[in-house]
Amino acid sequence: MDRRLFLSLSGISLAAACAGESAEKASVSTTVEKKVPAAEGRFFPPVIQKGPLGYKVIHDRMTYIEQYKYDNWKPEQAVKSWKDDSRLWKDFSWQWGSGQIPIQRRPMQILDGFFALGPGDYQQNIYLWDTGDGLLLVDPSYELFRPMIDTQIRQLGYEISQVRWVLITHMHWDHSQSAAAYEKRGAAVYIHADDADYITGKKAAQAVEMPEPVKNPVTFTDNDILKFGSLEMKVIHTPGHTPGSCCFSLDWKGTGVLISQDIVLHFGRHAWMGADYCNWDQYLASLWKLYNYPEAERWQVVLPGHSTIDLEGGKDSVYKVLQVASEIIRSRRSGEKIEWIDPFEFFYKRRITGKPEIEPLKS
Numbered sequence: 001m002d003r004r005l006f007l008s009l010s011g012i013s014l015a016a017a018c019a020g021e022s023a024e025k026a027s028v029s030t031t032v033e034k035k036v037p038a039a040e041g042r043f044f045p046p047v048i049q050k051g052p053l054g055y056k057v058i059h060d061r062m063t064y065i066e067q068y069k070y071d072n073w074k075p076e077q078a079v080k081s082w083k084d085d086s087r088l089w090k091d092f093s094w095q096w097g098s099g100q101i102p103i104q105r106r107p108m109q110i111l112d113g114f115f116a117l118g119p120g121d122y123q124q125n126i127y128l129w130d131t132g133d134g135l136l137l138v139d140p141s142y143e144l145f146r147p148m149i150d151t152q153i154r155q156l157g158y159e160i161s162q163v164r165w166v167l168i169t170h171m172h173w174d175h176s177q178s179a180a181a182y183e184k185r186g187a188a189v190y191i192h193a194d195d196a197d198y199i200t201g202k203k204a205a206q207a208v209e210m211p212e213p214v215k216n217p218v219t220f221t222d223n224d225i226l227k228f229g230s231l232e233m234k235v236i237h238t239p240g241h242t243p244g245s246c247c248f249s250l251d252w253k254g255t256g257v258l259i260s261q262d263i264v265l266h267f268g269r270h271a272w273m274g275a276d277y278c279n280w281d282q283y284l285a286s287l288w289k290l291y292n293y294p295e296a297e298r299w300q301v302v303l304p305g306h307s308t309i310d311l312e313g314g315k316d317s318v319y320k321v322l323q324v325a326s327e328i329i330r331s332r333r334s335g336e337k338i339e340w341i342d343p344f345e346f347f348y349k350r351r352i353t354g355k356p357e358i359e360p361l362k363s
Helices: 061-072 074-080 086-097 144-155 179-184 193-200 280-291 316-332 343-352
Strands: 056-058 108-111 114-117 126-130 133-138 163-167 188-192 218-220 226-227 231-237 248-251 257-261 299-304
Touching: 061 086, 061 343, 086 193, 108 144, 114 280, 126 144, 179 188, 188 193, 188 231, 193 218, 248 299, 257 316, 280 316, 299 316, 316 343
Parallel strands: 133 163, 163 188, 188 218, 257 299
Antiparallel strands: 108 114, 114 126, 126 133, 226 231, 231 248, 248 257
């Protein structure tokens, strides 16, 4: 597996060197609002930075290094090989490990009563809401992570028995594998009807490995309103990545939030589309559905299944993914076998060559 999948920045002010530069000379154009993430009570605050669109974000390590290259690398460096960044990773990792730069720690409070859980040095995002009438756990992830997640829930001052609901955004095992364990403890597991059979074991699929099936999932469909204590959210069915992939629109204490799972990730990063059930045309339609959604203008916080969390400009994040997905689909329709574009490299090379803004495909 790519080393980047095991490493995340999670909000660090990078003073590491890029290829050909010393750590002392390196600089970054992003702004760190909290340089030292000291624990506040039982949780850590986010280390907030500015993303490439000028919006506030909570970066992971991989994405922050990608932005460092985007902001600082000279064209000859980037064009030669965007992936030729081993010195940057090495120098940064040394400073991070020696405590010279701040790092993002978890459990982390994103908004009042709302937290990100999981390993701090991994791209997986697991979310926890205190609804006032019990806890909602979103995408509890791998069974391997469950002891850590349980510990972090207790660290926040809660008991595991307070987890009343588990919401699965889609059936992939990196989001759903430990759901059955919470069901056995009494939590209700929610998932879209089109993905339910995969987590119950009635269907087998690529990228799904459930050590123990969920027995009685609560299913929902498009436009349903889900209520978890004081928290209400509207279901937005967004198939393409999986048949039952869903996003969720909500307002949390005055902040518009989109749970975007793997459909919309930071700065154009798109969903993995390598399984037989993945459908690019459905994915494109789902992105347009989000972009034109009646509540899209008020989305500030975008909560992806992986990597950087956007704290502002939610609709613009949707548009970036729409652009990248459109470029892939154009290439596929012309006969190219392509399933992935690195968005930072892609937008960087377009910027330095003066190429115009990408016009998204309509269908």
